[in-house]
Amino acid sequence: MNSHTTLAKFIHWTFTLLYAYGIFKQVDDLTELEDASLLNFEIMFATIFLIIVLIRYFYMKDTPTLLGAHEDVPKGHLFIAKTVHRLVYFSLIMLPTTGLLIAGLFNLGMGGVEIAIALHEFSAFLSYVVIALHVGATLYSRIKGEGLWNAMVPVWKESGKNNSNLLSKLEAIEEKIYKKVEDKFI
Ligand code: HEM
Ligand code: HEM
Numbered sequence: 001m002n003s004h005t006t007l008a009k010f011i012h013w014t015f016t017l018l019y020a021y022g023i024f025k026q027v028d029d030l031t032e033l034e035d036a037s038l039l040n041f042e043i044m045f046a047t048i049f050l051i052i053v054l055i056r057y058f059y060m061k062d063t064p065t066l067l068g069a070h071e072d073v074p075k076g077h078l079f080i081a082k083t084v085h086r087l088v089y090f091s092l093i094m095l096p097t098t099g100l101l102i103a104g105l106f107n108l109g110m111g112g113v114e115i116a117i118a119l120h121e122f123s124a125f126l127s128y129v130v131i132a133l134h135v136g137a138t139l140y141s142r143i144k145g146e147g148l149w150n151a152m153v154p155v156w157k158e159s160g161k162n163n164s165n166l167l168s169k170l171e172a173i174e175e176k177i178y179k180k181v182e183d184k185f186i
Contacts, residue, residue, distance in 0.1 A: 002067045003151045011056050012152060019131075022049060022095070023124070030113065033106050043103050046096035053092045068151025070161065075186050076178030084137070087130040094123035143167075 004012070022045065033039045065081050066073050098120040105113045142149040145162040 001070075001147065001150070004063065004067060008060060008063065009152060009154065011052075011059070013154075015052060015056060018049060018052065019092070019127075023127075026124075030102075030106065030117070033103070039103060039106070042099065046099040046103075050093065050096040050100075053089065053096075057089055066148045068146075068148040070147040074175070074178040074182070076181035077174070079181055079185055080178075081137070084130055084134055087126070088134060091123055091127035091130055095120070095127060098123050144171075 025045075027033065027038075027042065033042070065078055065085065098116055101116040102113060102120055105111075105116055138149060138153075142153075142156070142158060143162065144167055145158045145160055147158065149156075149158050
């Protein structure tokens with residue numbers, strides 16, 4: 001059965017912790033940056049975060065999406081999954097980049113910090129939305145027992161496809177959505 005590499009799993013799960021830490025330790029407002037050691041720490045954290053995201057992106061970019069799926073995945077489904085993964089990467093690149101922009105403008109005492117903060121807040125918001133979608137979709141797939149959970153998640157392993165009336169109805173709706181996406185985008 002196809003599985004992501006040990007390194008891919010290691011990066012996925014350590015990065016999840018790094019992201020959670022970044023979100024919890026967030027700066028509350030601009031005046032906190034007057035503390036030089038905090039400002040330096042933020043700059044270092046954002047730089048390391050950005051480097052890890054980029055390394056991860058290049059390491060993963062040629063790995064097939066939904067790698068562990070037992071059955072052939074419709075093109076429309078793959079398109080949606082890839083789009084969400086790309087949006088996750090986009091938000092994870094924007095977060096440290098706009099953070100560094102805030103730091104740069106703040107250090108130079110230049111105007112425009114408000115715009116950088118607005119972009120930073122938007123990046124945080126986008127990351128919440130797309131990561132919630134990602135986790136929600138993964139849990140849904142886990143309930144269906146499609147196989148891709150086992151390829152990335154080391155716990156609560158699936159044992160095979162689950163069938164129920166409700167799942168068949170949901171699958172019929174999914175098929176329609178994938179067809180629409182295929183007609184429009186592929
Ligand atoms: C905590 C709950 C999470 C679960 C259960 C989960 C599960 C998964 C699974 C099963 C895959 C493989 C999908 C495939 O084969 O295409 C995957 C991939 C991925 N996950 Fe998560 N994930 C979680 C959290 C996160 C978080 C917090 C992030 C971002 C910070 C994230 C970012 C990604 C990305 C970008 C991929 C695509 C593969 C890659 O480039 O590494 N995930 N995840
Ligand atoms: C990867 C690195 C970073 C992460 C994950 C991160 C995350 C966050 C989050 C989640 C927020 C709250 C946004 C909201 O209200 O929705 C925030 C706010 C803020 N961040 Fe960051 N940040 C990072 C780097 C930086 C850096 C390098 C700076 C500047 C030195 C910075 C300065 C700020 C400021 C000033 C705010 C407060 C904005 C306000 O006034 O509401 N951040 N950050």
